[in-house]
Amino acid sequence: xxxxxxxxxxxxxxxxxxxxxxxxxxxxxxxxxxxxxxxxxxxxxxxxxxxxxxxxxxxxxxxxxxxxxxxxxxxxxxxxxxxxxxxxxxxxxxxxxxxxxxxxxxxxxxxxxxxxxxxxxxxxxxxxxxxxxxxxxxxxxxxxxxxxxxxxxxxxxxxxxxxxxxxxxxxxxxxxxxxxxxxxxxxxxxxxxxxxxxxxxxxxxxxxxxxxxxxxxxxxxxxxxxxxxxxxxxxx
Amino acid sequence: xxxxxxxxxxxxxxxxxxxxxxxxxxxxxxxxxxxxxxxxxxxxxxxxxxxxxxxxxxxxxxxxxxxxxxxxxxxxxxxxxxxxxxxxxxxxxxxxxxxxxxxxxxxxxxxxxxxxxxxxxxxxxxxxxxxxxxxxxxxxxxxxxxxxxxxxxxxxxxxxxxxxxxxxxxxxxxxxxxxxxxxxxxxxxxxxxxxxxxxxxxxxxxxxxxxxxxxxxxxxxxxxxxxxxxxxxxxx
Numbered sequence: 092x093x094x095x096x097x098x099x100x101x102x103x104x105x106x107x108x109x110x111x112x113x114x115x116x117x118x119x120x121x122x123x124x125x126x127x128x129x130x131x132x133x134x135x136x137x138x139x140x141x142x143x144x145x146x147x148x149x150x151x152x153x154x155x156x157x158x159x160x161x162x163x164x165x166x167x168x169x170x171x172x173x174x175x176x177x178x179x180x181x182x183x184x185x186x187x188x189x190x191x192x193x194x195x196x197x198x199x200x201x202x203x204x205x206x207x208x209x210x211x212x213x214x215x216x217x218x219x220x221x222x223x224x225x226x227x228x229x230x231x232x233x234x235x236x237x238x239x240x241x242x243x244x245x246x247x248x249x250x251x252x253x254x255x256x257x258x259x260x261x262x263x264x265x266x267x268x269x270x271x272x273x274x275x276x277x278x279x280x281x282x283x284x285x286x287x288x289x290x291x292x293x294x295x296x297x298x299x300x301x302x303x304x305x306x307x308x309x310x311x312x313x314x315x316x317x318x319x320x321x322x323x324x325x326x327x
Numbered sequence: 328x329x330x331x332x333x334x335x336x337x338x339x340x341x342x343x344x345x346x347x348x349x350x351x352x353x354x355x356x357x358x359x360x361x362x363x364x365x366x367x368x369x370x371x372x373x374x375x376x377x378x379x380x381x382x383x384x385x386x387x388x389x390x391x392x393x394x395x396x397x398x399x400x401x402x403x404x405x406x407x408x409x410x411x412x413x414x415x416x417x418x419x420x421x422x423x424x425x426x427x428x429x430x431x432x433x434x435x436x437x438x439x440x441x442x443x444x445x446x447x448x449x450x451x452x453x454x455x456x457x458x459x460x461x462x463x464x465x466x467x468x469x470x471x472x473x474x475x476x477x478x479x480x481x482x483x484x485x486x487x488x489x490x491x492x493x494x495x496x497x498x499x500x501x502x503x504x505x506x507x508x509x510x511x512x513x514x515x516x517x518x519x520x521x522x523x524x525x526x527x528x529x530x531x532x533x534x535x536x537x538x539x540x541x542x543x544x545x546x547x548x549x550x551x552x553x554x555x556x557x558x559x560x561x562x563x
Contacts, residue, residue, distance in 0.1 A: 100464075102456075102460075102464075104348070104454075105454070107350070108349075109348065109349045109350035109353070110348045110349070110350055110453075110454060111348060111349055112340070112345065112346045112347060112348055112349075112456065113344075113345045113346070113347055113348075113349070113352075114343070114345035114346055116349075117345070194456070194460045194464070195464070196460075196463050196464060196467075196468065196469045196470050197460065197463075197470055197471060197477075198471055198472050198473075198475070199469075199472070202469035202472055205467065205469060206469060209467060214467060216464040216465075216467055217346075217464065218340075218341070218346060218456045218460040218461050218463075218464035218531070219456065219460070220338075220348065220430070220454045220455060220456055221457070221460065224338075224430045224432075224433065224454040224455070224457065225454050227432050227433075227454075228336075228338075228430070228431070228432060228452040228453065228454035229452075231432075231441065231445060231450060231452055232432065233432045233438035233441060233442060234432050234433055235433060235434055235479070236434050236435070236438055237434075237481075238481045238483050238484070238503075239434070239481070240478065240479065240480055240481070240484075240492065241433075241478070241479040242476065242477070242478045242479075243471070243476065243477040243478075244476055245473075245474045245475070245476070247474050248474070248476070256476065256495075259492075259495075267474075295454070
């Protein structure tokens, strides 16, 4: 291969393969190697989204999660895992497309690679439709407009902090629900936002679950479900 | 036309036509009518992005800004303008694709139409890459990760409120700069964020302007320029 080594973070969007961009498709077509993140033992969601657009026979490299998030970044074990990745491919002057759910630099695992390798190799990032955009579009919920302050909150925050920040937000998205849902629900109720909060699971997929959070009878939620608090409705 | 009337908000992304999604392309190909927002007398930016994908000869309807934002929503003048739009097309059982810069329901003019017409006609919203995603990707700035709280702030906020909210944010994007830039700069300096704030104009275009805000010698900024305050760097 004669092209220079290059690392490309490719956003493939929130789940519906049709929400991939033309630029992402081109990057997948042109890359020597396609890498993707996955939890050890699980299939990669990003790869499933992009599957229809991979070149037959393209070299694929799974990057297992412990490589990028569960080992502290200055650990020797971390460095040697990452080194194996770029030594094998970037140093061989290959272009490596790392496919990422949603947008690579918005709460994505890719940014760990990017920050470490950007000083040594040319890098490019291809923006993608975020998971949250996919969700509010599927619901048809105008999320923010005009002079709204819009805030993304992880459900992992302490309950009093969630409450304080929700009280201060015109529009919000709450991520990382899972077992945090009861706490999130209480914080929304106390701030008067529960009445307009929407619960969304797998927003852009055929098996999407969408309902008013107030109508959800149980507190079972996957970690990747999100709650939308549209700003528009709060003011109308 | 035999398909039922349908209103489709089509996100065409932040500016680079390659950041359009496959779904947006299909919607433009299938729609009977393509509508777009523009300031009276100015070309539509959304239309410029989508220009290469419009069917030759497709019916086009410009929606001038006063229609959707400068007339209060319950004014008779507003209602009659909007009525002219949907009477002519949706009532004639045409499918109307409204092309929108970025993502239709994220600070977009489309949501005005959507909220008014969703009860009367079938609607669909196609998520797009937001302007801010386009900017942080162009800059290669990991914007938020892990348990970061991410906040979008309009530069129009009072200076003390900007300062208070910046102090409370791990990661932030400040929009609507223009003549608000001196105020935004002071609020960033007082909260210790100026050192990592990036200034971006036309992020995904060939003539993009990208620099550290601290290095920007003047306070001239277009209204649509944005400032990025990446969360990642704040913690590393």
